Structures are given as C-alpha cells and as structure tokens.
Amino acid sequence: MNFPFVKEAVNSLFKKPSTERYPFVKKEAPLGYRGRILFKSDKCIGCGMCIRVCAPGAITKSTKKTDDGEEITMNFFMGRCTFCQMCADFCPRGAIELTNEFSMITEDKSNLNVSGTFIKKLPPKQQAGSQTISKQV
C-alpha cells in the first residue's frame, strides 16, 4: 500500500505551525483598524447625530430628569456595530473613537455594551425684567 501523505504528516509534526499562535502570542491590530468604540461622555452634548447615522441601530440614548438638568446615557452595543465609523465621523464633538481593540470574545452579552453617562445642565433661569428687547422702527 502507498500512503504518500503519511510522510508529509510525520514531517509536519516536527515543523513549526504555519498558523499564528494567537491568543497565546499577542497580536497588534494594523494601523487605522476600526475596533471597539471608546465613548468620551465628557465631550458629548447628547445631540443624537450618531444615532441618526448608525444604520444597524447600535446606539441608544436614555434620559432621566434630575434637579439640575437631564441625565443622559449613551449606549453603543458592539454586538450590532458594523464598525463603519459613521458615528465618529458625524459626531460634532469628537466624543466617539474607534480603537484598535479587536478581541471582543465573551459569553456575557453585557460586555459588548460601551456606555457613558453625563448631566446636561439646564440653562440658567432668567429673572423677570432682566432683559429688555428694543424694537427699532
């Protein structure tokens, strides 16, 4: 009997694997890679532009009234995100960044949420009569 592959198989046992040893050997993402979102809640103004441009609907905004304004929570669900970067490109405040973090393997879906909360303060109340509007004829 002729088993040509046996020699090849035995030889392969003593060769280095041709595949990468990830995750045992850490791998860097290439420059410009679009990975897990980083949300900077201190820059966000809650305008909702990112929600409007997100085709898969991966972004949600929830609000809660507080004494000094509105508590806004933005959530980016990486399980739906296609990493298109539209939200970051359209954000007028640079509050969204796509990082080079590519490994998002998890058994818990909640680990795929990227969120941040901030308070949007109410404008200061104007006192009655403090502003006079002049009408020019």
Ligand code: SF4
């Ligand atoms: S992240 Fe940017 S686009 Fe989205 S609500 Fe905040 S400021 Fe607006």
Ligand code: SF4
């Ligand atoms: S990268 Fe694209 S898909 Fe992901 S949250 Fe932003 S707009 Fe939505």
